[in-house]
Amino acid sequence: MLAVIKKELRSYFTSMTGYIFVASFLFFTGLFFTLNNLLGASPDFNRVLASILFIFLLAVPILTMRLMAEETKQKTDQLLLTSPITLTSIIVGKYLAAVIVFVGTLAFTIIYPLIMSTMGKLAWSEILGGYIGFFLFGSALIAVGLFISTITENQVVAAVATFTTLLILWLIDAIIQGLPTDKTAGIIFAVLLAAGIAAIIYFATRNIYVAGGILGAGIIAIVAGYIVNPEIYTGFIGKVLEWFSLYSRYEDFELGVLSLSPIVYYITFSSAFVFLSIRMLEKKRWS
Amino acid sequence: MIQVENLTKRYGQHVAVDNISFTVKPGEILGFLGPNGAGKTTTMNILTGYISATEGRALVNGVDILEEPEEVKKMIGYLPEFPPLYGEMTVMEYLDFVSDIKQVSGQQKKQSMEKIMDLVKIGDVRGRLIKNLSKGYKQRVGLAQAMIGNPQVLILDEPTVGLDPKQIIEIRNLISSLGKEHTIILSSHILPEVSTVCERVIIINKGRIVASDTLENLSKGLGEETKLIIRVAGPEKHVIKVISEVHGVKFVESQGSKEKDTVDIVVESSPDIDIRKPLFYALSRASYPILMMRTMGLTLEDIFLQVITEEKEAR
Numbered sequence: 001m002l003a004v005i006k007k008e009l010r011s012y013f014t015s016m017t018g019y020i021f022v023a024s025f026l027f028f029t030g031l032f033f034t035l036n037n038l039l040g041a042s043p044d045f046n047r048v049l050a051s052i053l054f055i056f057l058l059a060v061p062i063l064t065m066r067l068m069a070e071e072t073k074q075k076t077d078q079l080l081l082t083s084p085i086t087l088t089s090i091i092v093g094k095y096l097a098a099v100i101v102f103v104g105t106l107a108f109t110i111i112y113p114l115i116m117s118t119m120g121k122l123a124w125s126e127i128l129g130g131y132i133g134f135f136l137f138g139s140a141l142i143a144v145g146l147f148i149s150t151i152t153e154n155q156v157v158a159a160v161a162t163f164t165t166l167l168i169l170w171l172i173d174a175i176i177q178g179l180p181t182d183k184t185a186g187i188i189f190a191v192l193l194a195a196g197i198a199a200i201i202y203f204a205t206r207n208i209y210v211a212g213g214i215l216g217a218g219i220i221a222i223v224a225g226y227i228v229n230p231e232i233y234t235g236f237i238g239k240v241l242e243w244f245s246l247y248s249r250y251e252d253f254e255l256g257v258l259s260l261s262p263i264v265y266y267i268t269f270s271s272a273f274v275f276l277s278i279r280m281l282e283k284k285r286w287s
Numbered sequence: 288m289i290q291v292e293n294l295t296k297r298y299g300q301h302v303a304v305d306n307i308s309f310t311v312k313p314g315e316i317l318g319f320l321g322p323n324g325a326g327k328t329t330t331m332n333i334l335t336g337y338i339s340a341t342e343g344r345a346l347v348n349g350v351d352i353l354e355e356p357e358e359v360k361k362m363i364g365y366l367p368e369f370p371p372l373y374g375e376m377t378v379m380e381y382l383d384f385v386s387d388i389k390q391v392s393g394q395q396k397k398q399s400m401e402k403i404m405d406l407v408k409i410g411d412v413r414g415r416l417i418k419n420l421s422k423g424y425k426q427r428v429g430l431a432q433a434m435i436g437n438p439q440v441l442i443l444d445e446p447t448v449g450l451d452p453k454q455i456i457e458i459r460n461l462i463s464s465l466g467k468e469h470t471i472i473l474s475s476h477i478l479p480e481v482s483t484v485c486e487r488v489i490i491i492n493k494g495r496i497v498a499s500d501t502l503e504n505l506s507k508g509l510g511e512e513t514k515l516i517i518r519v520a521g522p523e524k525h526v527i528k529v530i531s532e533v534h535g536v537k538f539v540e541s542q543g544s545k546e547k548d549t550v551d552i553v554v555e556s557s558p559d560i561d562i563r564k565p566l567f568y569a570l571s572r573a574s575y576p577i578l579m580m581r582t583m584g585l586t587l588e589d590i591f592l593q594v595i596t597e598e599k600e601a602r
């Protein structure tokens with residue numbers, strides 16, 4: 001795994017991507033720091049972190065587009081996959097390399113609160129909270145980018161798809177607002193969801209019985225849920241899409257509060273996408 | 288050493304490898320021969336654990352690639368059809384990375400890298416970026432990659448494709464010398480490639496094994512008839528009639544006229560009878576002078592084509 005991390009780190013900085021990431025990241029943090037804290041004379045650095053979350057929309061695709069897509073395209077994945085290392089260490093190694101570049105860059109920005117601390121007393125514990133949240137949030141998005149990079153062998157496609165996905169995640173709270181909340185819509189959505197999951201299972205396993213079984217079980221569960229308590233379908237769409245609302249979970253961190261549930265949420269979210277990336281690689285071998 | 292049992296790989300409806308079984312003994316150099324699209328690469332990808340078979344299994348030293356992939360991968364060095372090289376790395380950086388993922392430990396690493404670079408003669412480009420190397424050097428770096436970790440088995444997919452004749456000879460010699468210490472499977476779609484290095488050949492076509500034997504036996508088994516090509520001055524019909532009546536002739540076929548008032552004819556006979564003298568007397572009695580006569584040895588190319596066409600006819 002160390003070898004993979006080392007190799008990825010090197011390739012970030014032998015190609016342009018590493019520098020572009022670091023430069024754009026530092027540029028935007030610096031810009032917002034200057035506007036907000038220096039010119040705006042605000043002692044609140046967490047505001048800066050929160051207001052530059054949008055930068056991930058561009059920065060994460062830069063960091064992740066190449067990760068697996070380029071290996072597949074150049075057929076170097078043949079070397080990795082026929083070497084005596086596990087798929088897990090390949091994917092986790094790549095993920096960690098991207099996270100390390102991100103954290104390394106983030107570490108540079110400590111300089112801004114340090115500058116501020118020369119002008120007055122800072123609430124360091126709050127700033128630490130802000131940083132932890134920012135780190136967890138970025139790491140979760142990197143996992144999404146990594147996953148998308150395992151699907152395609154085209155870097156540009158990976159970048160655009162990642163950008164689009166992150167944009168949807170960014171807008172998801174607004175999208176939820178606009179969706180119907182009545183019971184019928186909730187039930188239709190639940191059925192579509194079950195059908196969607198069954199379809200994914202079918203394409204992954206090519207086993208019609210397993211997929212059919214899951215669809216059947218899903219529908220039974222939906223009916224059972226309706227009989228027990230039809231109210232669960234009120235606002236059901238929103239409740240499900242909520243799971244993907246990464247941005248809304250950032251609020252505590254912005255206030256500098258470390259609460260367990262968003263931390264667990266981000267870590268779970270990251271792990272899920274890293275796990276899916278591993279499965280995706282595994283699945284490719286069986287196709 | 289290597290055991291392949293009823294291996295099948297399907298891509299949707301398309302059967303790329305169709306129920307293949309074979310074994311390779313330790314120290315053997317096996318040639319894997321077949322036209323493009325025959326399923327060579329697919330078979331090799333399965334053997335090395337890159338893709339999974341739809342059915343059947345592959346064992347190396349008795350270990351199933353699906354059950355203990357890491358164990359098997361340690362025993363195999365693989366040079367894929369397109370060498371998996373990182374253009375942005377130097378040769379040294381690349382081999383260092385390969386050593387790391389093949390778990391060659393620190394002390395042996397330097398030593399084994401030096402030894403391998405020496406063997407495949409890439410020491411002089413060790414500091415160059417791989418993307419700037421010539422095709423021949425890239426291929427050798429790919430080969431070096433396969434040899435790292437000193438695996439018992441080397442699997443080489445069309446190792447000489449795209450190289451110039453001098454490079455081809457170099458790589459061939461290298462493979463022959465590697466054969467002393469390794470079990471090797473080598474694929475190719477051209478015959479001379481395998482006939483110079485391999486002891487045994489498996490011919491594969493459309494995903495199926497159509498022949499598997501030593502080169503010697505293959506030529507013997509298929510080259511039962513001896514072929515002569517002769518040029519005779521005389522009318523085609525009569526000449527053919529005279530030749531057909533000679534004792535021992537099994538098959539006569541006209542190749543048309545290549546010179547005025549003559550005809551070229553292929554004559555096949557049983558290998559135990561030399562028909563050249565009877566042929567001469569018969570034609571001279573009929574006053575059709577022989578202007579040229581030569582034997583057509585069955586080349587391996589002929590064997591290859593013959594095996595593949597026989598297979599087609601049998602279906």
Ligand SMILES: Nc1ncnc2c1ncn2[C@@H]1O[C@H](COP(=O)(O)OP(=O)(O)O)[C@@H](O)[C@H]1O
Nearest residue numbers: 298301303321322323324325326327328329330
């Ligand atoms: N990933 C794939 N998807 C679909 N068909 C494939 C794939 N890889 C190979 N094939 C098909 O399988 C057959 C065997 O291919 P291959 O093993 O590459 O042949 P060879 O190496 O002998 O030229 C070909 O008909 C090829 O088109």
Ligand SMILES: [Mg+2]
Nearest residue numbers: 327328329368
């Ligand atoms: Mg091939």
